[in-house]
Amino acid sequence: MGKQKSMEAPSSSSLRWTDRMDKFFIDALMNEVVLGNRVDGSFTSHAYDNIVKECSEKMKLPLTKDHLKNRLKTIKKNFNEVFDLFGASGWGWNEVTAMFEYEDEVWDSLLQRKPEAKKWKNTPFPHFNLLAKLLSKDRATGDESGTAKEKRVHMTPTITESSDKSEGTMEGKMGDSKDSADSKKGKKRKATEDIFREEISIIKQGLDNVAQALREGNEVIEKGRPQVYTTQEVFEELSRMELDPITRRKAYRFLNAKQMRVRELFGLPPEERMVYLMEMMINE
Structure with missing residues (x-):
């Protein structure tokens, strides 16, 4: 049997990027920024090596640097267009719909001034917030593919x-x-x-x-949660009552047998506790 052929890299024109693939790519780019592998707005060769490896593994595709550079060029082009239209004008970006939202009259006013904004009225632009962190500070340096x-x-x-x-x-x-x-x-x-x-x-x-x-x-x-009284607190309260030692010990055992009895007794004003205690012990 012949050897199994390795997977061939797709051509740039045949590769179809999805939102999920873009998210993998953008996350990988952000990670390289954190590692210091972007210089003067351009990612280093080492950065691309890392991104190719990471994205290829996550997307299950044999990607190349050209795939990533072409995709980044497209992402930058779209981002710059969207950022110029909405990024600095107070428009609300809905993270759920991934679209910019505003009243119809505001849209009408914008379309009169900038007809090219029409396609973004009903077209989602996912990951805008991430791309703003990644690209907005570097827009003055131009497209890195230049x-x-x-x-x-x-x-x-x-x-x-x-x-x-x-x-x-x-x-x-x-x-x-x-x-x-x-x-x-x-x-x-x-x-x-x-x-x-x-x-x-x-x-x-x-x-x-x-x-x-x-x-x-x-x-x-x-x-x-009901309050729990300690045996010491029970004894101190009984000591304040005019009880003989035998009765005090019986009352001590009686009360500590059930916390409910203690809470019931301590819920009364101090001057009524002794009489109520006797009633409880007699009726038990």
Whole structure:
């Protein structure tokens, strides 16, 4: 028998991405950001190696870097379009329907100004919140799939800002180059710290909610739970009554035999307890 043929990678045109596949992909991208494998808005080769491996295993498909780069290019294009239309204008994004929602008159006004928004009125855009965390800060750097020349153009404003501080000297430019590199490293660290801080905040909020629910539950339990009196409290109460030692010992055994008797007795005003105790012992 011949050897079983290994699964061939699908062509980019034949590969159909689903929302579930996109979620795997976006999660993998976010993880690489946390690991520091995105530099100047572009994912490193090492990042793509990790993502190819992770997504291929989860999706059960022999994916390649080209598959992922092409998909990211499409995701960025759609995100930029959606973000420009809705991201900064206070529109509500419904996580359940994965669509932007507002009154019809607001939609009508938007469509008059931007007819291209029509397709998003009834078209879901899943994972918008995740993509906003991943892509909104890097939109100024352009599409990472662009050419090296395009990337240099996108980087020019950053270099120009550094050059303005150098007062035109060569020493200043060299110093600013170092400052720029340090600044990029600082931004990468800050982006990673921001993601960690946000995730920790979400976890903390969840733990706070659980703790609050436990506290409220314990309060309800405590309110509904009958009070239990100790034998010492029973003896101290009997000692305050004018009882002879024999009667006091009998009353002590009688009350401690059933907590219900103790609660019944302690529910009365102190001045009525002795008479009620005698009545209970006689009628028992």
